[in-house]
Amino acid sequence: MNRPHYAWLVCLGGALTLLSTVGLGVNVFAVYQPEIIALRHFTNAQGSLITTVRSLFILIALLTVNRVCARLGLRRSMTLGVVLIALSCFCFGAARAFWQYCVAAAFTGLGYCYGGMVPLSLLIGRWFRLRRNLALGLASAGSGVASIAASPLLAHVMEKQGLQAAFWWEGAVLIVLAAAVWLLVRSDPAQLGLEPLGGAAPKTDAPHSGSSSGPPAYLAAMAAGFLIGGVGGPGFSHLTVHYATLGYAPLFLAGLVSASGVCICVGKVLCGQIYDRWGAAAGDSYCYLGVMAGTALCCLPAGEGPLLPVLAVGFFSLGLPISAVSPSVWAADLAGPGDFPRAVQAINLAYTVGVILFGPVPGLLADRTGSYVPAYLLFAALLTLAIVLVRMAYVRANRQKV
Numbered sequence: 327m328n329r330p331h332y333a334w335l336v337c338l339g340g341a342l343t344l345l346s347t348v349g350l351g352v353n354v355f356a357v358y359q360p361e362i363i364a365l366r367h368f369t370n371a372q373g374s375l376i377t378t379v380r381s382l383f384i385l386i387a388l389l390t391v392n393r394v395c396a397r398l399g400l401r402r403s404m405t406l407g408v409v410l411i412a413l414s415c416f417c418f419g420a421a422r423a424f425w426q427y428c429v430a431a432a433f434t435g436l437g438y439c440y441g442g443m444v445p446l447s448l449l450i451g452r453w454f455r456l457r458r459n460l461a462l463g464l465a466s467a468g469s470g471v472a473s474i475a476a477s478p479l480l481a482h483v484m485e486k487q488g489l490q491a492a493f494w495w496e497g498a499v500l501i502v503l504a505a506a507v508w509l510l511v512r513s514d515p516a517q518l519g520l521e522p523l524g525g526a527a528p529k530t531d532a533p534h535s536g537s538s539s540g541p542p543a544y545l546a547a548m549a550a551g552f553l554i555g556g557v558g559g560p561g562f563s564h565l566t567v568h569y570a571t572l573g574y575a576p577l578f579l580a581g582l583v584s585a586s587g588v589c590i591c592v593g594k595v596l597c598g599q600i601y602d603r604w605g606a607a608a609g610d611s612y613c614y615l616g617v618m619a620g621t622a623l624c625c626l627p628a629g630e631g632p633l634l635p636v637l638a639v640g641f642f643s644l645g646l647p648i649s650a651v652s653p654s655v656w657a658a659d660l661a662g663p664g665d666f667p668r669a670v671q672a673i674n675l676a677y678t679v680g681v682i683l684f685g686p687v688p689g690l691l692a693d694r695t696g697s698y699v700p701a702y703l704l705f706a707a708l709l710t711l712a713i714v715l716v717r718m719a720y721v722r723a724n725r726q727k728v
Contacts, residue, residue: 332512333453333523337461339510340446341468343404346503347441348650349472350496351411351434352380353587356563357477357580358418360570361489362427370567372424374689377563379428381681383435384442388675391444392667400449400513407441408504410434415497419490441507447654447670452514456524459609459655463598466650470594470643473587481580546719547656547669548676553712555680556687557617558649561705564688565624565642568698569635572628582639589643597647601655606720613652614713616645621709624702648709653677656716660723684708 355377363373387394395403410433417430446465454461476496483492515522565586566579593616601609620642628634653673661669688701 331523332518332520333461333515335510336449336453336512337465339507340404340449340465341471342503342510343408343441343468343507344443344446344466345468345472346408346500346507347411347438348443348466348469349587350476350500350503351414351438352563353469353473353590354476354480354496354583355434356566356583357480357484358489358492359563360567360576360579361484363567365489366422366424366427368424370689370692371686372689373567374560374564374686376424376427376431377560378682378685380431380435380438381559381678381685383432384439385435385675385678385682387436387439388444388671388678391439391442392671394440395445395448400445400452401508401511403445404441404449404511405504405508407437407439407445408500408507410437410440412497412500412504413437415493415500419493419497442674443650443654444670444674447657448667449511449513451658451666453522454524455522457602459598459601459651460595461523461598462654463594463596463601463647463651466647467591467594469650470587470590470592473583473590475584475587477580477583477587478577481577485577546715546722547653547660547673550656550712550715550719551653551673551676552680553708553715554649554652555677555682556684556708557621557705557712558646558677559681560685560688561617561621561702562642562646562649564698564701565639567688568624568702569628571692571698573630574628574632574635578632578635582635585636586639586643589640590646593644594647594651596644597651601651606655606659607717609655610648610652610713610716613645613648614709616641616643617648617709618645618706620645621702621706625699625706649677656719660719 359373362368398406414430414433414437417433418427421427421430443466447462450458450462450465480492480496483495512518566582570579597609597612600612620638623634623638623641626634654670657666657669657673687704688698691700692698
């Protein structure tokens with residue numbers, strides 16, 4: 327019986343990294359955010375600004391992430407990212423003033439980037455020549471696992487022991503996860519005397535040569551990433567805050583985050599399969615329909631029952647791979663030969679700029695109108711424009727091939 331290729335263990339290491347940096351570092355913060363706002367008597371705008379500071383430091387780190395990965399290696403960079411997320415948890419636990427929460431959020435931003443989708447995309451590109459998008463979907467699904475398991479546990483700890491204890495327990499778990507990432511991840515198959523799954527690696531980090539579609543297509547993908555930053559960043563992180571303002575209980579909201587984790591996992595694996603089997607148009611359509619359905623449901627009156635929030639968060643989460651898996655697919659398809667690392671970095675950079683600029687918008691609109699519905703109407707428009715830009719970029723790239 328043939329042993330599984332070591333690439334799948336690297337994929338597991340990548341999943342643990344994303345579980346830590348994106349899942350525990352960012353997604354699970356949605357459980358904490360309403361409690362922080364209530365406990366510290368912050369305004370909705372201040373709550374949004376904490377996540378905006380996080381996004382600002384993601385942007386700063388993105389400017390250097392390729393150089394950090396080249397100097398430290400992917401293994402060290404990804405482990406460093408997890409350690410920084412652990413440090414942020416300890417800082418959040420000790421925070422009292424608004425500026426202290428901003429400092430903790432800064433560490434989260436650095437860890438999210440150095441252990442995030444850019445190094446993961448490069449890692450999967452080096453280890454996989456076949457089933458690359460499936461592997462990327464499986465690894466990035468680690469962020470959803472955190473929402474499934476950690477959200478209800480952290481909500482229970484907050485209820486019994488308080489906000490500080492929940493952050494410190496999370497930080498301790500992250501130290502263990504950092505050790506696991508270090509043990510599993512290897513920066514390159516050659517370090518173990520192996521070839522990538524599916525055959526020898528090409529001379530560049532690009533999964534394949536792609537189409538040399540030129541600057542307009544490349545800029546269109548960046549513009550789409552910028553617009554999706556509003557949807558996948560503050561759009562997702564404010565789901566629980568939106569329903570908290572409608573009177574839903576904290577434990578129910580924690581359950582929503584947990585359910586969203588299941589949907590994120592399923593969505594990323596399914597999305598990777600769709601991209602591998604039927605191409606970018608099918609994968610993009612799947613993501614668009616999922617997020618658009620969730621966004622539309624957020625704009626409907628919720629009443630008192632649980633069904634509408636569950637459906638809204640579920641559909642939104644199923645389509646959320648548009649902010650994680652899709653940019654790597656666009657970079658591989660639209661960048662010229664050898665430009666994959668730069669393209670991944672650039673699209674993620676544009677995405678982060680979108681997260682930063684749109685980050686305060688939900689809180690500001692909620693403070694002015696008393697509702698988060700206007701923000702989700704805006705996100706629906708941004709998402710539609712982003713998909714139009716991407717499809718136009720692919721049309722142009724295909725014409726250049728003829």
